Amino acid sequence: MIVCQNINKTYKLGSGHKHVLKDVNLVVDKGDRVALLGRNGAGKSTLIKLLGGVEMPTSGKVQRHMSLSWPLGFAGGFQGSLTGYDNARFIARIYDRDYGEMRAFVEDFTELGRQLAMPVKAYSSGMRARLAFALSLAIEFDCYLIDEIILVGDQNFQRKCHFELFEKRADRSMILASHSTDIVREYCNRAVIIDKGQATTYEDVGQAVDIYTQL
Amino acid sequence: MSLSKFQNGWRIQWRVIHALMIRELHTRYGRENIGFLWIMVEPMLFAGLVAILWRVMKGSEQHGVGIVAFVVSGYLPVVLFRHAVSRCVALFVANSSLMYHQQIKVLDFVLVRFIIELLGSMMAYFFIAVVLIGFDQFPVPADIGLLISGWLLYGLFTLSLCLIIAPLSEMSEIVEKFIPVTTYIMLPFSGLFTMASWLSPSSREYLLYSPFVNAMEMMRKGIWGDKVTAYYDIWNPITCSVVLTVIGLALCRHVRKVITVE
Numbered sequence: 500m501i502v503c504q505n506i507n508k509t510y511k512l513g514s515g516h517k518h519v520l521k522d523v524n525l526v527v528d529k530g531d532r533v534a535l536l537g538r539n540g541a542g543k544s545t546l547i548k549l550l551g552g553v554e555m556p557t558s559g560k561v562q563r564h565m566s567l568s569w570p571l572g573f574a575g576g577f578q579g580s581l582t583g584y585d586n587a588r589f590i591a592r593i594y595d596r597d598y599g600e601m602r603a604f605v606e607d608f609t610e611l612g613r614q615l616a617m618p619v620k621a622y623s624s625g626m627r628a629r630l631a632f633a634l635s636l637a638i639e640f641d642c643y644l645i646d647e648i649i650l651v652g653d654q655n656f657q658r659k660c661h662f663e664l665f666e667k668r669a670d671r672s673m674i675l676a677s678h679s680t681d682i683v684r685e686y687c688n689r690a691v692i693i694d695k696g697q698a699t700t701y702e703d704v705g706q707a708v709d710i711y712t713q714l
Numbered sequence: 715m716s717l718s719k720f721q722n723g724w725r726i727q728w729r730v731i732h733a734l735m736i737r738e739l740h741t742r743y744g745r746e747n748i749g750f751l752w753i754m755v756e757p758m759l760f761a762g763l764v765a766i767l768w769r770v771m772k773g774s775e776q777h778g779v780g781i782v783a784f785v786v787s788g789y790l791p792v793v794l795f796r797h798a799v800s801r802c803v804a805l806f807v808a809n810s811s812l813m814y815h816q817q818i819k820v821l822d823f824v825l826v827r828f829i830i831e832l833l834g835s836m837m838a839y840f841f842i843a844v845v846l847i848g849f850d851q852f853p854v855p856a857d858i859g860l861l862i863s864g865w866l867l868y869g870l871f872t873l874s875l876c877l878i879i880a881p882l883s884e885m886s887e888i889v890e891k892f893i894p895v896t897t898y899i900m901l902p903f904s905g906l907f908t909m910a911s912w913l914s915p916s917s918r919e920y921l922l923y924s925p926f927v928n929a930m931e932m933m934r935k936g937i938w939g940d941k942v943t944a945y946y947d948i949w950n951p952i953t954c955s956v957v958l959t960v961i962g963l964a965l966c967r968h969v970r971k972v973i974t975v976e
């Protein structure tokens with residue numbers, strides 16, 4: 500279970516402050532698939548950062564009682580001068596996983612072949628996304644954070660991702676920030692609309708999507 | 715229960731530090747030519763060339779102490795201090811994307827940089843000393859325990875400075891601009907150029923407020939033994955380090971709360 504209690508987040512903006520999230524409460528249970536809806540700049544990514552623990556709330560608490568992934572497909576953690584294999588080994592080390600298995604999974608999933616031995620800075624954005632996805636999926640988490648990038652890559656790769664995420668891991672929790680109402684309708688069982696810093700939770704996803712499209 | 719939790723926490727931190735160190739070494743030195751051995755060769759080049767320069771300019775001895783050994787023993791700790799401090803500038807933001815992995819803490823970043831510099835400068839010290847002893851340019855240390863204690867105190871104080879500079883450099887960009895000049899001005903207070911006993915009593919008194927000087931005196935007493943007179947108080951570097959560490963940890967905690975990640 501992940502619990503957000505009265506989270507506030509303000510950023511410095513010139514001499515004043517910008518209040519991005521106001522008293523946000525959110526509970527994500529095991530098996531929940533929560534959609535985060537909101538217009539650009541509404542605070543979806545901020546909430547994801549707070550959930551993921553990269554940033555801390557100005558006030559309030561985030562409690563994580565299950566393991567939470569870094570944002571799926573997030574390539575920001577890569578060190579450009581290291582090879583794909585090096586980056587995979589780093590992840591295997593910090594999560595205490597067997598590198599052999601990890602390597603096999605990454606090779607199979609990314610289909611990047613010998614390019615995995617090249618520095619990541621030479622990768623195209625599609626290749627990076629493949630590697631990032633593979634690494635996130637190579638570690639098993641109870642809950643996956645997904646920030647908009649579900650639709651990267653070519654058709655074949657998208658199918659693979661959908662299978663790995665929504666079919667193989669059907670029992671896991673997910674927190675998904677997306678503008679694609681189709682995906683939200685299809686996969687989520689709850690939705691949170693973030694607007695003007697307030698977060699409202701809807702048990703009925705269809706209703707939430709309707710409200711969101713009128714924002 | 716709480717003990718096993720503590721042990722588990724240590725195990726995770728150790729694993730993270732290990733992984734970050736390898737990542738850092740690969741990133742900085744790559745796998746070309748001698749690879750990570752550069753952590754040792756870099757300071758060695760520095761101390762070696764400066765020692766040769768001094769030898770040419772000032773002759774072979776000063777106050778009855780071999781000048782090459784004196785310069786080498788002074789420069790390597792200073793290299794540790796300067797490199798470690800400058801590596802800590804804007805460290806958190808540069809690594810912020812790694813904080814999505816909850817087991818990685820901001821302190822790990824500081825520790826990793828510091829350990830790399832410490833290993834590098836100590837390896838360089840050991841290597842140069844062994845070579846110079848072979849050529850009879852460096853005395854066999856009279857009290858190796860005192861030498862190592864001095865090194866560790868010097869390192870401890872450097873680490874406590876890193877713990878302050880890393881968060882301060884995130885809080886204000888001005889700090890970043892001042893660091894190169896400050897580390898340069900620090901040189902006379904690093905104990906590099908003289909021993910305290912070579913100075914007049916009044917200037918000695920001021921110099922001995924510097925934790926660096928106290929630690930350096932210990933190292934040199936450890937090397938030359940009865941050939942030199944050393945003035946030091948081991949509580950000076952210990953007290954200063956503890957105070958700075960407490961302040962530094964509080965600053966790190968504060969910066970961690972307000973840090974903004976892209």
